[in-house]
Amino acid sequence: MRQHLRIHKAEPNKGILDYSHLLDAPAGKHGFVETRNGHLYFEDGKRARFLGFNVAARSNTPDHETAKKMAERFASMGVNLIRLHAADAPVGEQPGSWSSCVNNPLLDYADGNSRKFNPEGLDRFDYFIAKLKEKGIYLHVDLIVAREFQPGDEMDYPGGAPSCIKRYAIYNARMIELQKEYAKELLCHVNPYTGLSLADDPAVVTVQINNEDSAIKWAMGADADEQMKPYRDEVQSRFNHFLLMKYHTRKRLAEAWTCEGCCALGEEEDPAAGTVRGIAGGFYQPVNDPNGSWDTEESPARYADFMEFGIYMNRKFYRDMKDYLISLGVKVPIVTSNLIAGAADVYGHTDGDLMENNSYFNHPLLLPDMNNTYMVNGPVEYVSTNPLTWQRGVGSMATTLLSLASVAIVKGKPFMLSEWNEYGEHMFHSTALVQTVAYACLNDWDGLILYNHHTSENWDDQPADEIRNIFDVYNDPAVICQWGFMASMFLKGLVSEAKHCVDIVYTQNDLKTLPEFHAMPTMFFPYITGMRNVFLDSGDTYQGNGDIAVNAGFLNGARLSEAKHSVYYAWSKYRDIGRRYEDKNRLERAAKGTKLIEQGVHLGEQALVFNDIAKIAGEGDYRNFARIMDQAMKEWDVIPKETGYVDGKLISETGEIIFDPENACYAVQTPYCGYYSGAPKELISLSDMVKVKAENKRITLAFIAKEENNLDQAQEYILTAMGETGMDETGYYPGQKIPGMPYEFTAVEFKGKLFAETLEGCIYVQAKEAKLEVLSPVGEVIAQLEGIEENGEIQFAVNGTIPGIQYHLTVKR
Incomplete structure (x- = not known):
C-alpha cells in the first residue's frame, strides 16, 4: 500500500538505525591511505574500504550550521566518504541548482577570472571538511570539473571556455597551467579548522585530476559554443603533427591507410597542411568495427591512429599532472579521471594509482525549461534486465551498473566507482543499489560513491516530502532506507569475495x-x-x-x-x-x-x-x-557445480548471490545478511529464522542483525521492506523525440508527494518470543505489531497501513 513518507536531508538516524558505529573517528587516525597488492590500505596496515556520496557544486560550501548537521547526518547513516565534487562550478542564481551559490562560491568569478578563492566560500569549504573529518568521514577531492574559464584568465584564444568543457584542458598548455595553479592553491592552502593542508591531511583518500575527461572523447566534435573552435583546431593540429611524426609524409600515411586498393585518406587531406580529420567521438569512446568498411567516416585506419594519438595525449597529460601533484606534497593515491568505457580510453588512464569509473542505469536527461520533467530511454525495470542480453538504445552498454563499471578495472590497481546510481524514473528501482554493492564485495572493490546526495548550501531549503530534483537522492526511500544495509554489507565485508x-x-x-x-x-x-x-x-x-x-x-x-x-x-x-x-x-x-x-x-x-x-x-x-x-x-x-550459469540464473561462485532475470528476482544470502528483490515467491527466506510472504507485485526485503552480528546468534535485527517508491502523481509520456537523437524517449514528470509502498503479507519468525516495531526513516518507533504464535513460530500480519518500511525485530530463542 502506498504511504506518504518524509525524509529530511539533515535529520540524523537514531536508535537501531544509527550506523555511526561503522565509522572510526576521526578520519585519518590510521595514517595516510596508500595502495598495496592492488587495494587501498591505511598506513598502519588496516584495509581501507569506502562507501559514500557525492556532494556537488554549491553543497561544497554550506554554512557552518549546515556543515555540522550534514556531517552528523552522514555519520549516522554509516557514510565514511564524501566526494567534494565540482566545487569549482560557476555561480548560479537558482537555489539547488548545479552551480556555486551567489554569495559564497569557492571560486570568486566576480572579477572576470577564475583564479582566486572567495574568502567566505573557502572558509565554508574548510569548515565542512573539518566537521566531516571529526565524524570519521574521509574525503575524495577532485580538481577540474565544472570550472568556467574567464577572459581574465589570460587564455590563449579570445574569450574563456564554458563550464564542463574539459577535454581541451588535456591539450591546451595555458589550461594546463591554470589547472596546476588551482591544484596548488587548493591542496596547499592550510585549513584553519584542521591545521593541515589537503596535501598533508590523512583524511584525504585520493585526489582526482579531472572528472569524466579524456583526450579521446569528443575532442574533434563540434561544440555548441563557437568560441571553442580554436581549441578544436589545436587538437586537429596536434593529431596531424602526430601523423607526420609517425609517417613523415602524406604518401606514407596514404600507403598505411590503404587496404585492397581502397584509401581511407581523403584527397583533400594532408597532414602537412593540418587537414586530416580525427574521430569526432562522443560521451564514451566510440565503437569501431575492425572488419568494417575501409573508407567510412570512422574507418579502421583513421580510428586506429586516433586511438594511438589519444592514448599518447592522455598519458602525457596525466603523467605530468601526477608528477606535479606529488611535487606539491600529495601523499595519497592519485586518480586520473573516470567515465572510461573503452580499451584505449582505459589504458590511457592507467598512470593513476587507482582506477575509477562512473556508471548509471536509467540515467535521465534534463532538457532546458523542463522543470521537474526528465527524459529517459525506457525506463527499464532493473531486476528483470538480463545482463547477458544486449540492451539497445541510449546507454546500451550499461546493461547493468556492474557491466559498465567493470570495463575500467585494471589488475594490480584499486578500483572505485566514483559516481553511480539507478535513478527513480522506474518506480521499482531499489534492486540496483544493493546488487551493485554485493557485486562490489564479490569483486573486492575498494569504494563506491553514489551520485548525488544533495545540491544545496543550506540544510533546510529542500523539501522532505517531495522530489524536486531527481539527481538529489537525499529523500529517495530506495536509497536512504537501504543505505545502512549497504554500508554494513560493504564496510564489514558481509558478502564474501570471490576466490578466483x-x-x-x-x-x-x-x-x-x-x-x-x-x-x-x-x-x-x-x-x-x-x-x-x-x-x-x-x-x-x-x-x-x-x-x-x-x-x-x-x-x-x-x-x-x-x-x-x-x-x-x-x-x-x-x-x-x-x-x-x-x-x-x-x-x-x-x-x-x-x-x-x-x-x-x-x-x-x-x-x-x-x-x-x-x-x-x-x-x-x-x-x-x-x-x-x-x-x-x-x-x-x-x-562449483551448483554455481555459474544455471537454468538462466547467474549464481556467484560463493553461492551467496543469485540473479534470476528471467523470473525477475535477485537474492543475497550469507551468514550475516539476507536480501530479496523482485517478484515475490510464495515464501521468501531471509534466514533460517525469518521468512516473509509478500502480496505486493514487487518487493525488496533487506535483513541484517544489529551491529552486523551472525544472523543465527543475534537477538536484534533490522528488516527493510518496500515495493515501489517515488512521487505519487508521477506521469509517464512515451514517444518523445529529442532533436539529433535516433531514439524515442519517455518523458517522466515528477508530481505529487513522496511515497513508499509498504509490505502487505506476513512475517514468520522462528523464536520463543518476538517483538516487531515499525520505524520511521530515521529510526523513531511509530507502531508496534502484535504477533500470533502458531505451529512453534510467531506470525506478524502486515496490511501496509502503517507508514513505515523499516522494522526493529527483537527475539528470544
Whole structure:
C-alpha cells in the first residue's frame, strides 16, 4: 500500500538505525591511505574500504550550521566518504541548482577570472571538511570539473571556455597551467579548522585530476559554443603533427591507410597542411568495427591512429599532472579521471594509482525549461534486465551498473566507482543499489560513491516530502532506507569475495579498435567471480596468475599458453588493424589437444577455443557464450557445480548471490545478511529464522542483525521492506523525440508527494518470543505489531497501513 513518507536531508538516524558505529573517528587516525597488492590500505596496515556520496557544486560550501548537521547526518547513516565534487562550478542564481551559490562560491568569478578563492566560500569549504573529518568521514577531492574559464584568465584564444568543457584542458598548455595553479592553491592552502593542508591531511583518500575527461572523447566534435573552435583546431593540429611524426609524409600515411586498393585518406587531406580529420567521438569512446568498411567516416585506419594519438595525449597529460601533484606534497593515491568505457580510453588512464569509473542505469536527461520533467530511454525495470542480453538504445552498454563499471578495472590497481546510481524514473528501482554493492564485495572493490546526495548550501531549503530534483537522492526511500544495509554489507565485508579471478587480456593492437561487442566479458564474468583487465605492454604473451585468461580478441594476437586456463577467440582474422597480417593457425594451434564439444567450439584441460565468436555472440545475446563458459569453468574446477550459469540464473561462485532475470528476482544470502528483490515467491527466506510472504507485485526485503552480528546468534535485527517508491502523481509520456537523437524517449514528470509502498503479507519468525516495531526513516518507533504464535513460530500480519518500511525485530530463542 502506498504511504506518504518524509525524509529530511539533515535529520540524523537514531536508535537501531544509527550506523555511526561503522565509522572510526576521526578520519585519518590510521595514517595516510596508500595502495598495496592492488587495494587501498591505511598506513598502519588496516584495509581501507569506502562507501559514500557525492556532494556537488554549491553543497561544497554550506554554512557552518549546515556543515555540522550534514556531517552528523552522514555519520549516522554509516557514510565514511564524501566526494567534494565540482566545487569549482560557476555561480548560479537558482537555489539547488548545479552551480556555486551567489554569495559564497569557492571560486570568486566576480572579477572576470577564475583564479582566486572567495574568502567566505573557502572558509565554508574548510569548515565542512573539518566537521566531516571529526565524524570519521574521509574525503575524495577532485580538481577540474565544472570550472568556467574567464577572459581574465589570460587564455590563449579570445574569450574563456564554458563550464564542463574539459577535454581541451588535456591539450591546451595555458589550461594546463591554470589547472596546476588551482591544484596548488587548493591542496596547499592550510585549513584553519584542521591545521593541515589537503596535501598533508590523512583524511584525504585520493585526489582526482579531472572528472569524466579524456583526450579521446569528443575532442574533434563540434561544440555548441563557437568560441571553442580554436581549441578544436589545436587538437586537429596536434593529431596531424602526430601523423607526420609517425609517417613523415602524406604518401606514407596514404600507403598505411590503404587496404585492397581502397584509401581511407581523403584527397583533400594532408597532414602537412593540418587537414586530416580525427574521430569526432562522443560521451564514451566510440565503437569501431575492425572488419568494417575501409573508407567510412570512422574507418579502421583513421580510428586506429586516433586511438594511438589519444592514448599518447592522455598519458602525457596525466603523467605530468601526477608528477606535479606529488611535487606539491600529495601523499595519497592519485586518480586520473573516470567515465572510461573503452580499451584505449582505459589504458590511457592507467598512470593513476587507482582506477575509477562512473556508471548509471536509467540515467535521465534534463532538457532546458523542463522543470521537474526528465527524459529517459525506457525506463527499464532493473531486476528483470538480463545482463547477458544486449540492451539497445541510449546507454546500451550499461546493461547493468556492474557491466559498465567493470570495463575500467585494471589488475594490480584499486578500483572505485566514483559516481553511480539507478535513478527513480522506474518506480521499482531499489534492486540496483544493493546488487551493485554485493557485486562490489564479490569483486573486492575498494569504494563506491553514489551520485548525488544533495545540491544545496543550506540544510533546510529542500523539501522532505517531495522530489524536486531527481539527481538529489537525499529523500529517495530506495536509497536512504537501504543505505545502512549497504554500508554494513560493504564496510564489514558481509558478502564474501570471490576466490578466483578472470583476467581479460588486451594486446597493444587491441587498443586500436573497439568492436560493438567489446563488453561481452563484463556481462558475464563479474557476476560469477572476480574479474580484472590486463594490458600487455611487452609482447603478446600473457604471464599473469589469473585462474582464467580470456583474450579480448579484438584482433588475432594474444598468446595465453602460460595461463592456468585460457579462452581464445577473435573478432578479426588479422593481427593488425591494417588488415595486412593474418595469423591463420593461431586458433587451430590453441585448440591442439582439445575436444570438439559443439560446432566451432573446442574444450581441453587448459584451453577453450571459439572458432567464430561472432556466431556465438549473435546480435548481442550472450547466453550461449555464458553456457559454454559455464561448462568450461566447471570442468576446470574453477567454480562449483551448483554455481555459474544455471537454468538462466547467474549464481556467484560463493553461492551467496543469485540473479534470476528471467523470473525477475535477485537474492543475497550469507551468514550475516539476507536480501530479496523482485517478484515475490510464495515464501521468501531471509534466514533460517525469518521468512516473509509478500502480496505486493514487487518487493525488496533487506535483513541484517544489529551491529552486523551472525544472523543465527543475534537477538536484534533490522528488516527493510518496500515495493515501489517515488512521487505519487508521477506521469509517464512515451514517444518523445529529442532533436539529433535516433531514439524515442519517455518523458517522466515528477508530481505529487513522496511515497513508499509498504509490505502487505506476513512475517514468520522462528523464536520463543518476538517483538516487531515499525520505524520511521530515521529510526523513531511509530507502531508496534502484535504477533500470533502458531505451529512453534510467531506470525506478524502486515496490511501496509502503517507508514513505515523499516522494522526493529527483537527475539528470544
